[in-house]
Amino acid sequence: MTRIVIAGAGLGGLTLARVLHVHGIEAVICERDTGRDARVQGGTLDLTVEGGQWALEEAGLTEGYRAIARPEGQDMVLYDQAGTLLRQEVAPDEGAAQFGRPEADRPKLRALLLDALPESTVRWGHAVQRAESLPGGGHRVHLAGGETLEGDLLVGADGGRSRVRPLLTPADLEYTGATGVELVIADADRAHPEVSALVGRGSFSAIGTQRTLSAQRCGDGTIHVHLTFRCPADWVRTSGIPFNDPARARAALKELYPGWAPEILALVDAASGPVTVLPLHALPPGLRWPHHPGRTLIGDAAHLMSPYAGQGANLAMQDGAELALAIAGGQDLRAFEESMLARAERSARMSAENLDRFLSPRGAEGVRELFARMAGEPV
Ligand SMILES: Cc1cc2nc3c(=O)[nH]c(=O)nc-3n(C[C@H](O)[C@H](O)[C@H](O)COP(=O)(O)OP(=O)(O)OC[C@H]3O[C@@H](n4cnc5c(N)ncnc54)[C@H](O)[C@@H]3O)c2cc1C
Structure with a gap:
């Protein structure tokens, strides 16, 4: 029987293991986190019909997904930096869980997948340091702490900084020129009703000149706020902002948004807790590697892109499910890789274009046009 080792229990690795399990094939996942609650897995994701929703169908988890899906989360509002409402979309409550995003x-999504796997599948606290191919075929994975594990098939699902990727390609991450800062507003409805009303049931975007302030309501009563702007890769060190002092960091961040409407900057004031800086990196769009039987990559490990296409989690889940079906069907994994990388290339190019559009000197106008075009309206 083929021994399958997966590095990383993110959405990609878990979907792969679950669809394999549905087909009677067991795998082992080495996960760096020490447990399922070791790290805050915040934020909310919209799952597409052909991406995440299809993968969950293959995983036999559609009912579980419907129970946690929030169709109203598809509501969106778009503002300019002066606080002028440019666009509003309201999701239909009925049927949207089936047909929309x-x-x-x-x-909750991660827990849905974890709960559907045997307890022994995920080996928590097993950080992959490096992997090597063995002369007689197969691979050896070296874990932090010195332990090793061998498998016939090794899948890197360990995110953008994958430790498996060097076995397939020397390609490395490139800085996109933009950095995001994440803030969280706790108990938004009760503690900050005005901010809560401004954000609405779904997502909020305010676009200025080469900077954005966006927010997403989550099902746990929090609102996650992202400030994104162009800056050098080492900005987190050179900015002088004391990120370990969240109140002072938030005040300093507002200074980066001069002239913005006070009601929009109120989202920054309403936040509490840590300030998380996320420099946005990507792998080169259109990345390919020579096929090697016995090892492959999925998700961000294969095609990290900026979040501006809103596709990364969907692609990771689709990759995981497609790879599982290819393994279960005894297929050559070459065709799987070609299909995955072609799909990822389209999204990566879209993501790079969208990043330029959202952080453009034209401000909100280009984004308003993009949403209108996506809705099939004249611009
Ligand atoms: C701010 C933001 C917003 C986003 N919004 C969306 C969205 O709306 N829609 C969407 O589709 N996508 C979105 N994405 C992208 C999405 O989050 C990722 O593309 C997706 O999580 C990729 O899944 P993955 O399983 O490939 O990798 P990950 O989710 O990164 O999982 C990798 C796993 O591997 C583990 N790991 C890492 N290194 C090691 C190691 N050495 N050894 C063992 N384990 C390791 C990690 O702990 C983690 O559990 C967003 C991303 C960001 C940053």
Whole structure:
């Protein structure tokens, strides 16, 4: 029997293991986190019909997904930096969970997949340091702490900084020129009703000149706020902002948004807790590697892109499910890789274009046009 080792229990690795399990094939996942609650898995994700929703169907988890899906999370509002409402979309409550892109909280989605796997599948606290191919075929994975594990098939699902990727390609991450800062507003409805009303049931975007302030309501009563702007890769060190002092960091961040409407900047004031800086990196769009039987990559490990296409989690889940079906069907994994990388290339190019559009000197106008075009309206 083929021994399958997966690095990383993110949405990609878990979907792969679950669809394999449905087909009677067991795998082992080495996960760096020490447990399922070791790290805050915040935020909300919209799952597409052909991406995340299809993968969950293959995983036999559609009912579980419907129970956590929030169709109303598809509501969106778009403002300019002066606080002028440019666009509003309201999701239909009925049927949207089946036909639209309903939101689901990331921790609930991960728990849905984890709960559907045997307890022994995920080896928590097993950080992969490096992997090597063995002369007679197969691979050896070296774990932090010195332990090793061998498998016939090794799948890197360990995110953008994958430790498996060097076995397939020397390609490395490139900085996109933009950095995001994440803030969280707790208990938004009760503690900050005005901010809560401004954000609405779904997502909020305010676009200025080469900077954005966006927010997403999550099912746990929090609102996650992202400030994104162009800056050098080492900005987190050179900015002088004391990120370990969240109140002072938030005040300093507002200074980066001069002239913005006070009601929009109120989202920054309403936040509490840590300030998380996320420099946005990507792998080169259109990345390919020579096929090697016995090892492959999925998800961000294969095609990290900026979040501006809103596709990364969907692609990771689709990759996981497609790879599982190819393994179960005894197929050559070459065709799987070709299909995955072609799909990822389209999304990566879209993501790079969208990043330029959202952080453009034209401000909100280009984004308003994009949403209108996506809705099939004249611009
Ligand atoms: C701010 C933001 C917003 C986003 N919004 C969306 C969205 O709306 N829709 C969407 O589709 N996508 C979105 N994405 C992208 C999405 O989050 C990722 O593309 C997706 O999580 C990729 O899944 P993955 O399983 O490939 O990797 P990950 O989710 O990164 O999982 C990798 C796993 O591997 C583990 N790991 C890492 N290194 C090791 C190691 N050395 N050894 C063992 N384990 C390891 C990690 O702990 C983790 O559990 C967003 C991303 C960001 C940053």
